[in-house]
Amino acid sequence: MSSKRVIFHVDMDAFYAAIEQRDNPSYRGKPVIVGAKPGKRGVVSTASYEARKFGIHSAMPINEAYSRCPNGIFVQPQMGLYEKVSQQIFDLFRKFTPQVEPISVDEAFLDMTGTEKLFGPIEKSSKMISDALKTEQNLTGSIGVAPNKFLAKIASDCNKPDGITMVPFEREKILEWMAPMGVNRIWGVGKKSAVVLQTLGIYTIGDLQRVPLDLLIRHFGKLGNSLFSLCRGIDERPVAIGDAAKSISREITFDRDSSDRQQWRQVVYELTQDIAQRARQNNIKGATIVFTWRLPDFSRHSKRTTMTQPTNLAKVIFEQALILMESVHDRSLRLIGVGISGLTNEVQTDLFSGNDGQERLEVSEITADTIRSRFGIESLKKGREIKSGDKHSLRMKCNRGTIE
Numbered sequence: 001m002s003s004k005r006v007i008f009h010v011d012m013d014a015f016y017a018a019i020e021q022r023d024n025p026s027y028r029g030k031p032v033i034v035g036a037k038p039g040k041r042g043v044v045s046t047a048s049y050e051a052r053k054f055g056i057h058s059a060m061p062i063n064e065a066y067s068r069c070p071n072g073i074f075v076q077p078q079m080g081l082y083e084k085v086s087q088q089i090f091d092l093f094r095k096f097t098p099q100v101e102p103i104s105v106d107e108a109f110l111d112m113t114g115t116e117k118l119f120g121p122i123e124k125s126s127k128m129i130s131d132a133l134k135t136e137q138n139l140t141g142s143i144g145v146a147p148n149k150f151l152a153k154i155a156s157d158c159n160k161p162d163g164i165t166m167v168p169f170e171r172e173k174i175l176e177w178m179a180p181m182g183v184n185r186i187w188g189v190g191k192k193s194a195v196v197l198q199t200l201g202i203y204t205i206g207d208l209q210r211v212p213l214d215l216l217i218r219h220f221g222k223l224g225n226s227l228f229s230l231c232r233g234i235d236e237r238p239v240a241i242g243d244a245a246k247s248i249s250r251e252i253t254f255d256r257d258s259s260d261r262q263q264w265r266q267v268v269y270e271l272t273q274d275i276a277q278r279a280r281q282n283n284i285k286g287a288t289i290v291f292t293w294r295l296p297d298f299s300r301h302s303k304r305t306t307m308t309q310p311t312n313l314a315k316v317i318f319e320q321a322l323i324l325m326e327s328v329h330d331r332s333l334r335l336i337g338v339g340i341s342g343l344t345n346e347v348q349t350d351l352f353s354g355n356d357g358q359e360r361l362e363v364s365e366i367t368a369d370t371i372r373s374r375f376g377i378e379s380l381k382k383g384r385e386i387k388s389g390d391k392h393s394l395r396m397k398c399n400r401g402t403i404e
C-alpha cells in the first residue's frame with residue numbers, strides 16, 4: 001500500500017445543534033434537539049452532546065426524544081444556514097490543501113500529502129485545522145489522520161468531540177491498531193452483516209484478519225476481497241475533488257410565473273424522473289438533493305438536504321425534493337430545478353443487504369428505464385410513483401440529513 005499518503009478526515013461535532021448553540025447563546029450547555037416538530041412524525045437530525053446524555057441520538061423518532069427530554073430545546077432545521085456554514089468550512093479546509101472531498105454537509109476528506117513544508121508535521125497541521133474551526137467558526141470538529149481514507153474515517157470517530165486521532169503509518173502497527181475494533185467499523189458491514197460474520201465466529205477486525213482470503217471469497221463472493229483488504233487497513237481510493245462536476249440537475253422555466261403549487265409538484269416529479277434515470281444510466285448515486293428556484297425578479301435560490309445513504313431512486317429524490325419545495329414560502333416562481341450531488345459510484349450499502357425494500361425498488365425502477373427506452377416515456381409516466389402504495393417502498397428508510 002502507498003504509505004506515503006497523508007489523509008485527514010474532518011467530521012464536525014453535532015453539526016446542526018452546534019450551529020444553533022453558537023448562534024443562540026441561551027441554548028448553550030443545554031440539550032438541543034434539531035429535527036422534526038414534536039407531536040409530528042419525523043426524526044432527530046442532530047442532538048447536542050447535552051441531549052445525548054438523555055440517550056437521544058440521530059434518526060431517533062422525534063416523539064421518543066421528546067419523552068426522554070421534555071424540557072429540551074427542540075429546533076426545526078435551518079438547512080440553508082447549515083449549508084452556508086458547510087461551504088465556509090470547506091473553504092477553510094481548502095486553505096490547507098486544494099484536495100478536499102466533501103462527503104456530506106459536515107465532513108470531508110483532505111489529502112494533506114506533501115503539505116509538511118507549508119504547515120509542518122501532521123500533528124501540527126491537524127491542530128491548526130482544529131484551531132481554525134474554533135477561531136473562524138466557533139465550532140469544533142474531530143479529525144482522523146491516517147495513510148488512507150478508510151482509516152482516517154474510523155479515526156475521526158475515536159475521540160469525539162473535538163479530538164484529533166493519529167493512526168499509525170506502519171503496516172504492523174496498523175494491524176494492531178485495528179485488531180480490537182468490532183467488524184462493524186468496516187465499510188459495508190452493517191448490523192445484518194455483523195450477524196452473519198458472528199455466526200462464523202468473527203467479532204473483531206482481528207478475528208477477520210486471521211481468515212484466509214479464499215474462505216472470505218467462498219462466503220462473501222467478490223466482497224471477500226474488499227473485506228480482506230479493509231481489515232488490514234488497505235484502501236487505495238484517492239481523495240476525489242471536483243464537487244461541481246459531480247452533480248446532475250435539471251430545471252424548467254414556466255411559460256408564465258406560476259403560483260400553482262400543484263403545478264410545482266408536477267414539475268418536481270417530472271424533473272426527478274429524468275435525474276434518477278440519468279443517474280442510473282451512469283451508475284451513480286447522490287446523497288444531497290438540491291431544490292432550486294427563481295423568483296419573478298430572476299433572483300436564484302436553493303435549498304438542499306443530505307441523506308445518510310446516496311440514492312438514484314426517483315421515489316426517494318422526489319420525496320426529498322418535495323419536502324424542500326414545500327418549505328419555500330415564495331408565492332410565485334419563474335423556474336424550478338432539482339438536482340442531486342455528492343455523487344458516488346462506490347458501493348456503500350450493507351454487504352449482505354437486509355434492505356430488500358430498497359433493492360426491489362431499484363430493480364423496478366431499472367425495469368421502468370428499460371420500458372421507457374423501448375416504448376417511449378409516455379408509456380410509464382402517469383404519477384404512479386407518487387401514489388405508490390407499495391409496502392416495500394413505504395418501508396424504505398430515508399433519513400433526512402441525520403448528522404453525527
Ligand SMILES: [Mg+2]
Binds near residue numbers: 404
Ligand atoms: Mg458530524
